[in-house]
Amino acid sequence: MWKNVYNEKLESIEEAILSLPKTVTVVVGLAASEAQGFLSNVHKYKDHFDSLRVLTCLDMKEYPFFENKEYEGKMVNHSWFFSPPTRKARENGLKTVDYIPNNLHMAGTDKLVAEKNEGRTLVFWGTVSPMHEDNGFFSLGISNVYEMEVFEQADRVILEVNDQMPFLHGETGIHINQADAVVENSWEVPTLPAVEPTETEETIAQYIADLVEDGSTIQIGIGGIPNAVAKLLDNKKDLGVHTEMFTESMIDLFECGAINNTKKTLWRGKSVCAFALGSKRMYKWLNDNPGVWFMKGHYVNDPYVIAQNDNMISINTAISVDLQGQVVSEAIGARQFSGTGGQLDTHRGAIKSKNGKGIIALRSTAKNGKISTITVAHPKGATISVPRHDVDYVVTEFGVAHLRGKSLSERVKLLISIAHPNYREQLKREAKEIGYIL
Template identity: 45%
Template sequence: MVNVQDIYNSKKGSVDEVLSVIETGDMIVIAGSANEPFTLLSNIHKLRDKGVTNLRFLSCLGDGKYEYLENDDYKDFAFVDSFFYGSTLRDAFKRERCSFIPSNLHDCARRKGATGQPNVYLGSATPMDKHGYVRTSLSNLYDKYYMETVDKIILEINPNLPVVEGDTEIHISQVSRIVEVNTPIPEMPILEISEVERAIGENIASLINDGDTIQLGIGGIPTAVAYALSDKKDLGIHTEMIHNGILYLIEKGVVNNSKKTLHKGKTVGGFAFGSRELYDFLDRNPSILMLRGDYVNDPYVIAQNDNMVSINTALQVDLTGQVASETIGTMQYSGSGGQSDTAYGAIHAKNGRSIIALKSTTKKGTISTINACLALGSAVTLSRNVVDYIVTEYGIAPMRGCSIKERAESLINIAHPKFREQLREEAKKLNIR
């Protein structure tokens, strides 16, 4: 019988030894969010002293701060392509250290292959079990997909990661090199909810029925939605991100997944990010299924959930219902993520709904987020054809089946009162009717 501990020991090395398998010209895909390999990435810049250069990184939702990215002396050493920007990459973009890949989450990895496939996977995993398996834990957005296609898999083995059930396991024999670390897992603080967010949450809650299955993003508004759903019953979860708002609903007994038509009894997600309390809840919890992003976010799969409700947020919308959620004008702020995936899936589900939420103003109330036209250069994240409701703190604007004239009137009615007359004048001038 093969001794898995012997295999494990043969793969184990120091940080420098493990990184030594990376070569000039490698394309390295990095595990995202809380699964980032922080120790390896904090040391990878040292490879330049050994003659390694021209590395290409592929990331999604990673936001760690590393020497190779923050120090422009390493411009020739590494460049990052990303499916989704956080604050670190927004800063790196300004310094010409990274570029954005437009994509939908469910097929981002497959479509990226058209311009070159990564040959190295760099991530974190749980300690090995007695059968020789480690688990990707908190992220499966594209992790298992790339683990099956790359030439080299390099992992940090971190005991602080929870063992999360689902399609997360990989056998140690498939791993190229490992390094043992004891790195704290990043946490997301519990968000304070503003009165505006609370009002939006309550408006959205009025659109949710007992027994619905929901997808809920992250941020102040989704957290407010979770709190506003506390009196609902028998909700289900099929979402790309499991966070503390979802934990709140599970602990309240609101979510039990008993009415789901797909994966009944299971909370389904593609990655998780939140507090230590959330990570402890996920650990070895048989009610959780962490599945691949190309499955969880496949609109065809999502549509198999009857009563599916997609709840997403936006930066701005126009009076016809077009949704911009990832750019501020021409500046890339975040990414499409799974917004289009979940909206398309929801509108094709039996009794499904696609909801977009946003505050009526930004910049301390000086700018309306509802405008006659989107700001010049804005990317349309979500087509106006797949939005059923747009919600602000001032109410709900129905979109499904509505004409442009009806949409514009409804959206003006939920805009901030001080901008409504201006919007009416602009709509008339631009012949939006």
């Protein structure tokens, strides 16, 4: 029965694109769930559109519609989180890419309200796993950060069925009756190579691991420092997972017995996440795994939800921290480098948790030691990702600074103590010049 409904709604990618209104906003999935069939082909139909706005997040590939100046004025990519492809287009001076400031748990509401207020038609072009013929349900791809919310608000729903996309449990089900059209496009789900930590990152990780107690619920980001932390948690007991991003290291911790989710306050027995990005091994492990629950990012990243997990530990990385404790994680000066993502969400949730900890980690220097990442003041135009009144722990390879509740002069002294020794006297001198310390 459901296969017949499916066949009635099946269209080619060209037919589906040409069915879109001339002025339209199309939202695709995040990262490895981005609809490659749509994104790779939409530029071919430039003349069909008066104004096409595509909303993406953490683009994994370069696509012609935002790489080429000829599409300016007709096509634009608004992104919730810059990645190398979108960053490159922006730095090349193209008007086809722009950044959307956001807290990630609000991405599926704030921007869509703005689009609706402009009177634009909203289309969800979502990537899904193949339909279960016995019940007619698809599973969203490996991201539910904003996708289900967009699906629920969209004026039109087009599903891009990828036979290589894992089937995931949680708030991921979409029924064939809820789709206006279906297209088929088989593509390999993008992977993200594991980053081996440096010696410096391993030192930072040891400080962080010492802050994680048995029975904690963890949120770990991605990169050298988080990977190093995960390796040092294999001797912990009864850890749980409530995280924006499910990472490769969590599988290792599950398989060695460190993660079992038995002591979680919220969703006991389940690893809760909003999206995943990693290796083919990870995608195979996640496929039809009822122990991992992909829930709406609006819920997973809500600080008030996160705070319901006792002993919540949020571990994120930063580009720089000033002596007041203001954290910059997404920009280098005025240059948008990545995005706020869920960093502030998870940090705030952790510090509101009973016995929780919000941890910001960074190397003490950048550019081969030429720049101190602990600084008196951030460069002009820099974006603050975690305000000073939220910051909790800051960790470098030289130690831990617990800033929560500390006065300004106390913060200055603590942060200087974990700065690279080559910059401590300079920082102290500059702090005195502007009156941070006397």
